[in-house]
Amino acid sequence: MEPDVGRSEVLGSFQPHTATAAHGRKHTRGLIMWKPNIQQMTTPIRIKRRKETNVNGAPKVSFEDAEPPIAYCNWKSRGGTESTQSGTLVVDDTAEVVMWFRPDISKQDQVWLYDDPKQAYDVISVPENVEMRNQFLILKVKRRAVNA
Template sequence: MSYRPKEPFTVAMKLLVPISTVVSGVPKKTFPDDGDLIFGSFKTYGGTERDVNGLYSIEDTAQIETWYRPDIKSDCRIKLESGATYEIINEPENIEMRNQFMKFKVRRVKGGV
């Protein structure tokens, strides 16, 4: 029996693929805001609160399942309609190596003083 996602792919997201440039000999990544629109499932696991050296932050994590795309890599970012931008924290998994579905985890760090 082959893999089928549990949740429907109803969440619209933008895939932000980095563009690498070298400025004064230092590599710099920029993420253009006009990324491709993709659809997937987006499941959050709540935030993890941290207080390090007096700096309070919350790390939101989520798991995304979507259609397989070879251009989704671990250095990309995902932007939701709300404006929240998440970075991919692991190499996306090509489920059952069938080039049909993929799964990966993302995180967003936000906080203040």
């Protein structure tokens, strides 16, 4: 049964793994691997690692560049939620990021879209290592914009 890849919420599709036998013909071994339904990973992002230091007994949070800091991904905005809190407009922007696997990214890190500190997104879920193959990584990110 083929998955429905026409739906907008589907990130990828399952592709049967093919192998070439000694006689030169291709055959399917029955393994099904996930492959993202994306054309390119061309959106640059900067990955910032969370660093905590104690200042007078209280933790001070800062972010420093990961190594390597720049990565390319497929960025899919998931829209935003607007609300009013204490007379100010609060917008929560969310996005889904598909990128090549990196084991150093965690839920505490930040992602800067287009290397712009004004577009700093926090990773809000545990990064998903698709099928535990160390090939693709899916991140769910969110930023909060407040207008006074």
